[in-house]
Amino acid sequence: MTSAGRSDTATDPGTPVVQLCAQGTRAETDGRADExxxxxxxxxxxxxxxxxxxxxxxxxxxxxxxxxxxxxxxxLRMLHTERRLPDPEQRALADAIRARAA
Structure with missing residues (x-):
């Protein structure tokens, strides 16, 4: 909850974005999906x-x-090409692409 009593939507497990994220991570079931x-x-x-x-x-x-x-x-490649993510996430994206190609 924020100081105004509202839920922080970035981390609230009840928000649609966080629920979709959880579903998306569960959808990747093979061993190459860790990255x-x-x-x-x-x-x-x-x-x-x-x-x-x-x-x-x-x-x-x-x-x-x-x-x-x-x-x-x-x-993943399209997002990587945009080069708009912070450096650690850009590197993680490159790692994910490499892992999927292996």
Whole structure:
């Protein structure tokens, strides 16, 4: 709660953004997802809605097929190309892309 008695939406587990983040991290179930999961959690903590709006629909829509996984990787690459994330998150994004390509 903030000093005004409102909930902090960046960390309140009841907000739609945090719920979507949790669902998105659970959707990545294979062993290559650790880097992507950590990145999602950082984006959620910062409430980076622009980055999340690019990644979550793709990740949530992936059924684990090769085509779906390539769309997830493409979304990660698009966000990486924008170069608008802080350096630690930009590096984590690059790590996630490398891990998915391995």
């Amino acid at each position: 992507a999961r950590a990145l999602f959690l950082r984006l959620c903590a910062r409430a980076d809605l622009e980055a999340l709006s690019l990644l979550l629909p793709t990740c949530m829509g992936s059924l684990g097929t090769p085509e779906g996984e390539e769309r997830v990787t493409a979304a």
